[in-house]
Amino acid sequence: MRREAPAGYADTLHRDMPVPSMLSSLRVAPLALSILIAGCGAKKPPQKGPVEVGVVTLTAQDATVSTELPGRTVSTMMSEVRPQVAGLIQKRLFTEGAMVTAGQPLYRIDPRLYRASRDEAQATLASAQATLVAAQAKARRYQLLGQTEAVSAQDRDDVTAAARQAQASVQQARASLQTSSVNLEFTLVRAPISGRIGRTLFTPGALVTASQTSPLTTIQQLDPIYVDVTQSSAQLLQLRRSLASGQTLPASATIRLKLDDGTEYPLPGRIEFAEPIVDVNSGTVTLRAQFPNPDGLLLPGMFVRVVAPQAIVPRAILAPQQGISRDPKGNATALVVNRANKVERRTVTAGQAMGDKWLITSGLKAGDRLIVEGTDKVKPNDAVKPVAVAAAK
Template sequence: MTTRALGLPAAKFILLIASGGLMLGTLSACSDQSSAQERGGPGGGAGGRPTQVGFITATTTSVPLVSELGGRAVAYETSEVRPQISGLIQRRLFTEGSYVRQGQPLYQVDPSLYRAAVNQASANVASARAAAEAARAKANRYRPLAQIEAVSQQEYTDAAAQARQATASVAQGNAALETARINLRFTTVKAPISGRIGRSLFTQGALVSSNQTDPLAVIQRTDPIYVDIQQSAADLTTLRRSLASGGVTPGSTQVRLKLDDGSDYGYTGTVQFSEVVVNESTGTVTLRASFPNPQGTLLPGSFVKAFFTQAVTPNAILLPQSAVQRDIGGDAFVFVVGPQNRAERRKVVAERTYGTDWVITGGIKPGDKVITQGLGTLKDKAPIKPVPASAAQKIAPPPPGQAGAAGAGGGARSGGGGR
């Protein structure tokens, strides 16, 4: 086909062919440049620009080992009010649920029989004293008579023995009188300790005795109050081994509480002692702590949660939980900034948490730069651009020239499409 057949001059036909080739070359170059940008820069893939990551510098600190254990409140003192004599209850002298003081009268038992016993014992003492005086007088008279042999020595010996027997009878009578007075005093049942008294289990007119099974009432002292904390014997053994090996140091004996409604108890307690035996049914050891309880907030039997520092881990490193990852085997690892700004995977020892951080006791050392941001697709030995995790990341707009070129290219393509 000739240019004349198309109706075009030869010069214009050649110019059109050249322009089309130039446009195709420009589009091919733009496509190659766009593909390179999508691959992360010139070369793309592994040879692309480094990933920007945020890091923190590892530092050592002392981390307390805080134990959270369940416990129950126990009265500081508990006393069962029991009668020590037998008789009918005449009156109840206290208000149920009130606070009573040591020595305060609680019940009045019929004292009639015991008052009569006191009178009888008192009369017996008076009789024994009279007999003793007569016996002593007789022995005193026989003494000089026996010396001059006016009476036999045996008669004087018998008179002296009778005087001593009469004196012993007076002592026996006094003991019986004291017992009768004590029993009479026991007809008024008094509070053995100070504390809060519960309900009365016996009413007026009830017959009570010293050997009965049930107490009259129960008094409990709740200020201060004990909290019995249950800890696993295995955990306690592990803690003692750690203390013996020097891995941890002893903590504080101070204890904080959370009540059963989740609120904090306003007072701090102190661990008093640990039981020396393990409960066979639960496998736990009881730790007892003492707390002030002036408002009576803690009641005996209440369930609480106790928080206290049993030990302190020295020279530990705290890392955010987002920085610590685990492999399929469950081993913990982190990425650190390695030589030549490449990511380096490190296996670490992370056995427990403290707040929102992992407690690291091995695998990294102070001064290591641990990566905490940009871990999504990070791999070992990958090139990175490390910046402090607290630094603000600036996003710059594209240069004005590139934006104008993109607009011009779009206009050219639009114009081409028009043609």
């Protein structure tokens, strides 16, 4: 027998149980979510403007084309000091490595034998002079006696000849004395030129001779100093053709010098001359430059690099190196902004590097806006917003 539920029980059960309210909430949530998604989908993504790129406006200017050439320093004058007489070295009279002047005493060789030889020559000269006086007096007497025919003509001629012979002996003795005096002076070895003297190769007590091949020491003049550089004959020929055609103008002969450690020598130099022949082994031409060297910083035999201006290119285009790139084939390319503010790719010919710029011989002209910043963000035909960038001097 089924029992009936009390009246109002269903309403109480419907009111107290939370299930219907939960189901109602679940029905409302998808609706709100769909409205939110619809609202988000209604918003459009922001439109992107043209990419900003840094550009440099190219100008035409005269550019000096320079080249770096290897070279070696060479002293302008060098003298190997050798003895001119034989003997033992008594004393060294200079400090090794010091500056010496022409005529300064360097070594003293034992002078005793040469002093004795000079004294002997002086005595021989005095004897010859005394003989000459007697012979000339006798010749004068015979001339007077010959006028009265008191002596024969033969005796008179003999006496006259003897007087002349005595005079020749005097001249011979005087020359011998001069030679002895010079040899005595040679016992004091003097500096033949001014410059910096090297180390001594002979010490006091060493026996030296006038015919020896080994020098006592060496003196080199360092101020000014030469720098011998080499340039290929092909480059020299190309430069001369360019000058002859009027494509370039002659540059100044003033040159700069870079030392072996990369620093720049503070004083400029000048090209003195070029060898008139080409070395058959290396195909190069030797150029000689001269630099002042008052402080003795440059020493003979140093390896240096000479920065020599070759020519002046009129109305040249110099492009910053960061604006020039290479394609997979190795060709130089550049990105420029045209009048419509769109990117164009140009194939250019980059010649010599001049500092932080390339010398452009074709592909760019004055007035072109070269992209130097943001090249990785754009491609040809892209619209861009050019922003001027200060070019390095």
